[in-house]
Amino acid sequence: MHRWMDGVIGALLVLLVLVGALRWVDTTWRPVVVLQSVGPFVVIGLGLLFVGTLLLHRWWMLLPVGVCAAVAWAMALPTFFAHTVPGPANFTVMSANLYYGRANADQVMAAVRAHEVDVLVLTEVTPDVVDRLDTAGLTRLLGHRAGEAHADTFTGTMIYSRLPMTVVSGTANPAIEQTPSLQPEVVLTVDGQQVRLKAAHPMAPIPDQTAQWRAGLTALQRWKGDVPAGDRLVLAGDFNASFGHPGFRQLADGLVDAQRTAGQGWVRTWPVVGRRMPPFVALDHLLSRGLGVVKAGDVAFHGSDHMLVWASYTLR
Known part of the structure; x- marks a missing residue:
């Protein structure tokens, strides 16, 4: 026995x-x-x-x-264990996957208002959900925008901002970024300082797409390496990867993950809606360099299979 x-x-x-x-x-x-x-x-x-x-x-x-x-x-x-820095924060970034445009726009806006968001990164954006967000008051609150909404659901990505921003790239080059999704890049002006922000949305590692998924992470890593070392930057979005994936850890090397810095431990942002299991993996991230994380969190909202994530940063 x-x-x-x-x-x-x-x-x-x-x-x-x-x-x-x-x-x-x-x-x-x-x-x-x-x-x-x-x-x-x-x-x-x-x-x-x-x-x-x-x-x-x-x-x-x-x-x-x-x-x-x-x-x-x-x-x-x-x-x-949290490693945040004391506030006050200079600005707050939020990222949400809208699940092919099906997300509840009113709940997204409630989260934006509750956390006093300055910059909102949205993936899987369709014209229909843009209209619903506008009706809910998004453009009145965050008046600057970059990116595009697409009817084919996966590829649309938008960045909304209360802060002044310069659009570096609002479209995608699939041959370079290795993803059909838009990954806009902007330069934000925060209290007179510049912060580079790029939306991230590589392919998911679905059957027959894992090579492109890995290539998309490598392309983001290459982008990070091309940004001058002294520049502040934020990478925000649905990375379709977790810290269990070597490609994501290579991308995140030298960057700060907001949820980890806030001591959230086992962060779980997917799957949320319409699944037979609770969320178990973090696919949505806010990565930064040259910024201090004051606080961070995630929020479930109806109509999406992802949690949205947010983080408040200080320039100090």
Whole structure:
């Protein structure tokens, strides 16, 4: 009986470690890409396995299970501690995926007002949802805009701003950015200082599209590298990738993720609506450089399969 229990514990340990180790495999093979999203479940699974091994008094199995669990916890725990800077904030950015234009415009506007948003990045924007947002008061609140709404649903991206902004690029070059979605770039004027902001919306890693998904992350990384080191920047949007993906970690290297900095721990922004499981992975991010994160959060809203994310920044 004891040998059987040791075998089960050992098999579960090997399985969890192998799945966890996939986060270091940079590949476009879709089964691996999908499994790279479940890292938090590996941490939870190792914790439960440690408790189960302890309760079963399988002492000699406790050491390898405990070591693996400790490594996983050591990687996860820092994300639960905030590293924000004291306010006041100079400006607030919010990003929302409108789910092919089906999102509830009134709830988006309620979130914009509640968090006193200065810049709003919207992906999957259609002309219909633009009209509904305008009716709800978006252009009266955030009068500057860049980007385009598209009837084909995935490719439309808009940036709305209360702050003065200069449009660097409002359209997309799929050959360069490796995504059919618009990824507008603007320069914001914040209290007399300039901040570069780019919308991000690479392809999702769906069947037959994982190579382009990975190429889209590389293109954003290339854009980051081309921005002069002293420039303040924000990358905001639906990245269709999490910190479990090597390509996203390479993109985020040297940048600050607002939700992690706020100590939100296991951030889950997808899937939200019309799914049989609760959200379990963070695909929506606000990445910055040269700015301090004062506070950040996420909000669920009807009509979208994503949470919206927001962050308040200081120029100090």
